[in-house]
Amino acid sequence: MCFVLLFIISLPFPNTFIPNVGSYLQSFFEGLTKWFGDNILQIQQPYTHQLISDSTGLYIHTLLLLLISAMLSLMWSILDKKQDYYPKLQYWFRVFISYYLAFQLFKYGFNKVFKLQFYLPEPNILYSNVGSLGRDILYWSVMGASYSYTVFAGILELIPAFMLLFRRTRLLGALTAFAVLVNVVMINVSFDISVKILSSFLLLLSVVIILPNVPNLYRFFFLQKETIKLQRWTPSFTTSKKIWTYRITKTSIIFLLLLDVLLPYFKAQNFNDDLVERPFLHGAYEIQTFVVNQDTIPPLLTEPNRWKRFFIHREGYFIAETMQEEMADFPVQINTNLEQMILKEELSGQELIFQYNYHSSDSLLILDGILQNDTIHIEARQINWQQLPLLDRKTNWTIDDYFH
Amino acid sequence: MKTRPTFFALLSLLLFSFQLQAQTKIIAHKSHSGKAGTFNIFSAHNFGLAPIVTTDTVIHVSDSIFVAIMHEEFSKSNWRDTVRYTEKNKRYYYRHIYLGKSLEELEEEMPNTVFIGFERKDEQNQNFNPRQNIYFYPQFPNQNSKPDYFHLPQPRQNKNDQTPVKKN
Numbered sequence: 001m002c003f004v005l006l007f008i009i010s011l012p013f014p015n016t017f018i019p020n021v022g023s024y025l026q027s028f029f030e031g032l033t034k035w036f037g038d039n040i041l042q043i044q045q046p047y048t049h050q051l052i053s054d055s056t057g058l059y060i061h062t063l064l065l066l067l068i069s070a071m072l073s074l075m076w077s078i079l080d081k082k083q084d085y086y087p088k089l090q091y092w093f094r095v096f097i098s099y100y101l102a103f104q105l106f107k108y109g110f111n112k113v114f115k116l117q118f119y120l121p122e123p124n125i126l127y128s129n130v131g132s133l134g135r136d137i138l139y140w141s142v143m144g145a146s147y148s149y150t151v152f153a154g155i156l157e158l159i160p161a162f163m164l165l166f167r168r169t170r171l172l173g174a175l176t177a178f179a180v181l182v183n184v185v186m187i188n189v190s191f192d193i194s195v196k197i198l199s200s201f202l203l204l205l206s207v208v209i210i211l212p213n214v215p216n217l218y219r220f221f222f223l224q225k226e227t228i229k230l231q232r233w234t235p236s237f238t239t240s241k242k243i244w245t246y247r248i249t250k251t252s253i254i255f256l257l258l259l260d261v262l263l264p265y266f267k268a269q270n271f272n273d274d275l276v277e278r279p280f281l282h283g284a285y286e287i288q289t290f291v292v293n294q295d296t297i298p299p300l301l302t303e304p305n306r307w308k309r310f311f312i313h314r315e316g317y318f319i320a321e322t323m324q325e326e327m328a329d330f331p332v333q334i335n336t337n338l339e340q341m342i343l344k345e346e347l348s349g350q351e352l353i354f355q356y357n358y359h360s361s362d363s364l365l366i367l368d369g370i371l372q373n374d375t376i377h378i379e380a381r382q383i384n385w386q387q388l389p390l391l392d393r394k395t396n397w398t399i400d401d402y403f404h
Numbered sequence: 405m406k407t408r409p410t411f412f413a414l415l416s417l418l419l420f421s422f423q424l425q426a427q428t429k430i431i432a433h434k435s436h437s438g439k440a441g442t443f444n445i446f447s448a449h450n451f452g453l454a455p456i457v458t459t460d461t462v463i464h465v466s467d468s469i470f471v472a473i474m475h476e477e478f479s480k481s482n483w484r485d486t487v488r489y490t491e492k493n494k495r496y497y498y499r500h501i502y503l504g505k506s507l508e509e510l511e512e513e514m515p516n517t518v519f520i521g522f523e524r525k526d527e528q529n530q531n532f533n534p535r536q537n538i539y540f541y542p543q544f545p546n547q548n549s550k551p552d553y554f555h556l557p558q559p560r561q562n563k564n565d566q567t568p569v570k571k572n
Contacts, residue, residue, distance in 0.1 A: 053429075124435075315436060319437050
């Protein structure tokens with residue numbers, strides 16, 4: 001119980017309007033993690049001590065919380081002789097973690113349903129060699145390419161989330177969440193996605209909710225016997241005032257949780273990220289002419305300085321693909337008034353300013369700029385990347401359809 | 405012990421604040437073919453989750469209080485020349501991650517953020533007072549305040565700290 005509560009309150013993230021308690025404890029726990037890592041574990045090589053997903057700091061923090069929780073639990077059992085309130089505490093703790101788990105499943109579930117988590121692959125990814133991609137971005141892109149499966153995966157998370165909120169369906173919700181989260185943890189481990197600790201923690205929560213029912217589940221599924229009603233404390237509301245207070249409180253909490261999760265989508269009016277308008281000039285461009293100091297560079301594999309394609313990423317990046325099919329990314333600002341494209345080399349801070357001229361009638365983009373005293377002139381034509389086979393949403397029900 | 409669902413409900417709401425920030429930062433970085441050398445854990449890109457929160461300015465109010473001015477983007481659907489800010493807000497931090505860091509360190513970690521009132525490394529060494537860095541306090545929202553608005557706490561009295569405390 002101590003570990004779960006400490007883990008939840010010690011890490012920050014701004015929600016839409018629910019208070020971000022973690023931000024006030026973050027500096028304390030990060031300081032503690034750094035001290036523990038440096039002095040107790042004596043880690044010599046540089047590491048990320050900040051408490052962000054799957055950082056070394058978060059692993060140290062988890063270990064630290066386990067130790068603190070073990071000590072607190074020991075002290076609690078020695079000092080506290082009265083144990084008559086334990087059943088009530090256990091009940092409310094179970095309710096709390098059920099709501100917490102439901103909240104997380106709502107966040108991730110709606111993020112999938114509205115297609116924000118697994119977004120449509122960007123053109124530079126679509127034109128990258130599969131072998132050159134990491135497993136994480138490849139998995140993300142494959143999921144992002146299928147609208148129906150992403151929505152389905154989101155619904156699979158939303159179903160247990162709703163069931164966890166009600167006493168009658170809580171166990172079934174926890175069992176469903178367990179099945180879903182085992183798959184999520186395995187995906188995160190197998191595809192090397194950096195949410196391993198959080199997904200494992202959520203899986204642990206589902207186990208904690210299921211645990212008191214394990215004997216009954218065993219009786220039911222393996223012995224084919226009737227289940228025995230668990231002797232545990234549940235609140236009973238005798239007066240109508242108390243009943244209505246309980247109902248109103250519960251409804252308000254569920255409403256607030258859903259509002260916190262859903263408000264950003266309503267504000268953005270974005271319920272399918274695949275259909276959101278992309279920024280100006282976004283897309284893939286095949287270079288037709290590449291001129292340096294009035295010398296036209298031919299499209300040969302032996303030309304190290306010629307580009308083959310370039311891409312404008314929706315998050316404000318210009319990605320150049322060399323003739324050897326290597327990608328280089330630059331943050332880009334596009335000024336439509338001056339018709340300028342300003343590329344920045346992140347490590348050196350060097351800027352390359354292109355004057356651009358876009359002909360929408362034939363999708364031709366002309367760039368003129370100066371880089372280290374060399375004049376560069378590029379003529380490129382936009383590629384219809386949406387027509388690539390990966391983004392074809394047609395489902396072929398027979399093998400004959402594949403080739404027609 | 406009396407059953408107090410309202411109390412537990414409020415406690416639950418208070419504790420429901422955790423999420424990890426970097427859920428898909430590495431993937432977001434890889435999505436624009438970013439290389440390991442340019443990956444920054446403090447960058448705002450978090451492609452997988454909405455909204456995206458960016459810290460624009462951090463003001464050093466006193467040795468224990470910082471005000472961060474942030475913006476949240478819920479959509480980039482209409483941007484052309486500049487990013488459209490749909491919401492702007494302030495957050496008050498009390499002994500936060502910024503504590504004890506020099507201007508150079510902060511600028512390196514968060515290159516797109518403007519830091520006001522922070523000392524450079526050489527200035528910081530001259531004014532260093534080890535007692536200032538000892539305490540950390542959790543700060544909870546004031547019960548009377550609206551959600552997302554926090555009352556600034558009074559910092560621990562420090563003889564060397566003459567900076568007036570800004571009240572909310």
